[in-house]
Amino acid sequence: MPPIIQITNLTKKFGNIMAVDHLNLEVEDGEILGLLGPNGAGKTTTILMLVTVIRPTEGTATVGGYDIRKNPDKVRELIGVVFQEPKMLWVSTTWDIVNWHAKVCGLPNEERKRRVRQVLEDLDMWEHRRKNVHALSGGMRKRVELAKVLVQRPKIAIIDEPTAQVDVVGKHRIWNMICRLRDEGSTIILATNELYEADILSDRVAIMHKGKLLVCDTPKTLKDSIIGGDIVEIQLENDASTAIIGDLKNFKEVVNVLQIKPTLLRLYLNKVEEVVPKIMNMLLKKNVPVTSIHMSEPSLDDVFAHYTGLTIEEAQKVGV
Amino acid sequence: MLVAERDVRLFFQYKFLIIIRAIWFVSQIVLFGLIASRMINVQEVPDYFRYYVSGLSIMTLYSAAIFIGFDIYEEAEHGVFEYLLSLPVSRRQLVLGRSIGGGLRAFIYVGPLIAASLYVIGAVNPLNFLAALFSLFLFSFGVSGMSITIAVMIKSIDRFDILMGVLDALIVRLSTAMYPLNVVQTANPIYGGIANFNPVSYAADLFRWGTGLPDIITLDNPLLPLVGIIAFFAIFTFIGITIYDRRIEGGGWQ
Ligand SMILES: Nc1ncnc2c1ncn2[C@@H]1O[C@H](COP(=O)(O)OP(=O)(O)O)[C@@H](O)[C@H]1O
Ligand SMILES: [Mg+2]
Numbered sequence: 162m163p164p165i166i167q168i169t170n171l172t173k174k175f176g177n178i179m180a181v182d183h184l185n186l187e188v189e190d191g192e193i194l195g196l197l198g199p200n201g202a203g204k205t206t207t208i209l210m211l212v213t214v215i216r217p218t219e220g221t222a223t224v225g226g227y228d229i230r231k232n233p234d235k236v237r238e239l240i241g242v243v244f245q246e247p248k249m250l251w252v253s254t255t256w257d258i259v260n261w262h263a264k265v266c267g268l269p270n271e272e273r274k275r276r277v278r279q280v281l282e283d284l285d286m287w288e289h290r291r292k293n294v295h296a297l298s299g300g301m302r303k304r305v306e307l308a309k310v311l312v313q314r315p316k317i318a319i320i321d322e323p324t325a326q327v328d329v330v331g332k333h334r335i336w337n338m339i340c341r342l343r344d345e346g347s348t349i350i351l352a353t354n355e356l357y358e359a360d361i362l363s364d365r366v367a368i369m370h371k372g373k374l375l376v377c378d379t380p381k382t383l384k385d386s387i388i389g390g391d392i393v394e395i396q397l398e399n400d401a402s403t404a405i406i407g408d409l410k411n412f413k414e415v416v417n418v419l420q421i422k423p424t425l426l427r428l429y430l431n432k433v434e435e436v437v438p439k440i441m442n443m444l445l446k447k448n449v450p451v452t453s454i455h456m457s458e459p460s461l462d463d464v465f466a467h468y469t470g471l472t473i474e475e476a477q478k479v480g481v
Numbered sequence: 482m483l484v485a486e487r488d489v490r491l492f493f494q495y496k497f498l499i500i501i502r503a504i505w506f507v508s509q510i511v512l513f514g515l516i517a518s519r520m521i522n523v524q525e526v527p528d529y530f531r532y533y534v535s536g537l538s539i540m541t542l543y544s545a546a547i548f549i550g551f552d553i554y555e556e557a558e559h560g561v562f563e564y565l566l567s568l569p570v571s572r573r574q575l576v577l578g579r580s581i582g583g584g585l586r587a588f589i590y591v592g593p594l595i596a597a598s599l600y601v602i603g604a605v606n607p608l609n610f611l612a613a614l615f616s617l618f619l620f621s622f623g624v625s626g627m628s629i630t631i632a633v634m635i636k637s638i639d640r641f642d643i644l645m646g647v648l649d650a651l652i653v654r655l656s657t658a659m660y661p662l663n664v665v666q667t668a669n670p671i672y673g674g675i676a677n678f679n680p681v682s683y684a685a686d687l688f689r690w691g692t693g694l695p696d697i698i699t700l701d702n703p704l705l706p707l708v709g710i711i712a713f714f715a716i717f718t719f720i721g722i723t724i725y726d727r728r729i730e731g732g733g734w735q
Binding site: 209212213214234237238240242244246248249262265266267 | 559560561562563564566567568569570571
């Protein structure tokens with residue numbers, strides 16, 4: 162089956178800023194594609210171009226076979242969006258917003274009422290249905306925003322950071338509902354800067370940084386693909402010197418050393434069981450006290466770091 | 482149509498504003514109207530009070546229809562555009578829906594006032610009156626369309642406010658809403674020219690013609706203002722669609 166979304170050289174410049182830089186990406190029918198990247202990576206801009214709200218500077222995309230430049234009306238018929246910042250006027254009530262959205266999307270009367278109620282109940286928002294949205298917390302508004310698309314059940318749902326500002330219990334509920342939406346037949350693009358969210362929900366993850374696509378594959382393949390697949394974090398008592406980092410890099414099995422904090426080093430390496438004793442010996446000899454040592458599987462953060470040399474958290478700070 | 486309905490309902494959420502405007506309308510009639518009709522003794526207008534009341538209805542309709550432009554800024558501030566633009570609705574339907582919504586709600590709002598002025602005037606010919614009412618509809622939609630177009634073009638609430646003030650001065654004050662054409666004409670031929678090619682004049686003239694006040698103004702040919710209003714409506718709806726699509730993206734809203 163051909164991909165339901167095909168993005169070709171999609172580019173958006175805001176003045177001098179390359180918000181999205183020649184992006185090429187395919188989305189398969191029925192999958193959840195995670196769009197992972199730090200703030201400012203260009204996720205939201207990509208989404209706004211896909212839903213034909215802003216025009217690309219260069220390149221294009223097809224959605225369900227329709228070109229976003231040539232057939233924007235057709236494209237919008239297939240898509241529902243959950244915006245990063247909920248878009249609503251303060252005078253409207255929760256129920257009004259969701260119900261109106263369902264109406265515009267052409268849901269028949271009976272079904273609409275039933276579904277609006279169902280979704281608002283599932284999201285724990287039914288009791289707040291008569292409240293003006295300005296009286297709601299950020300997390301609640303986010304849920305109202307999500308409710309629109311859950312009621313709509315579009316062919317393609319684009320969801321921009323659904324769980325920002327939502328508490329832990331709420332997060333799990335939202336994740337379940339996103340999975341259910343996929344199981345009911347929607348294709349989903351999920352933009353997020355949360356590693357865990359991208360990892361557990363996505364069938365495939367596309368990692369973006371500075372408007373560019375770094376890599377796109379299943380979370381498992383991405384994590385397995387890292388050379389130096391093993392990770393060791395060493396917590397030192399004192400700040401690590403450049404000399405020590407240099408010494409660590411000299412082990413041939415060590416692929417990379419990141420200084421996460423002044424006293425915390427993260428090593429990417431092979432043959433962990435053989436190397437760790439050697440490292441310990443070396444550190445003892447050089448009189449570098451170690452507080453703790455921790456071995457782990459790579460995460461998507463490590464994938465990101467592998468391509469950029471930064472953790473996502475660091476990239477957020479630099480990126481702004 | 483849903484787009485239109487939404488705008489109508491949003492408008493009536495601003496209850497406070499509506500009440501203020503209604504009070505303003507009534508006080509204008511009572512205070513100024515009565516005083517002015519005593520003071521002004523224009524020969525062409527035997528009964529300035531009735532003339533004034535009908536003109537005031539048109540002016541209120543105008544300012545209510547303009548209101549949608551301010552909604553646009555409110556929406557820009559809350560990012561609601563992006564939402565509206567992402568809906569499965571074509572740009573044409575969106576702008577048309579909003580012009581109609583903006584016009585319709587103005588109409589509903591001014592409805593009681595029109596009824597009140599009809600009572601004061603004492604409407605005569607029902608058929609004429611329906612025709613006049615229809616043209617007021619179009620006028621109202623056209624003004625909304627104009628308001629949307631301008632709001633989207635200049636993207637700055639301060640400048641919009643000022644420009645609306647200027648427009649108000651130009652096309653409302655310099656229309657036949659308040660004074661008969663030849664009075665304006667005598668005051669200054671340029672003013673008269675503006676009043677002559679002015680949708681507000683058209684609307685006011687038609688309304689008076691419809692309510693059977695031809696003894697107050699002599700309207701040789703009611704088709705002329707009718708065509709004027711239809712053109713006004715068509716032009717701004719069309720420009721609105723084109724501009725809305727082009728200008729709305731990319732931010733820059735103040
Ligand atoms: N309307 C805009 N005008 C100017 N710059 C923008 C605009 N929208 C986004 N940007 C810039 O484009 C870049 C990408 O932003 P965005 O797509 O929001 O990233 P993300 O959603 O991944 O956090 C950022 O540097 C941001 O400042
Ligand atoms: Mg974003």
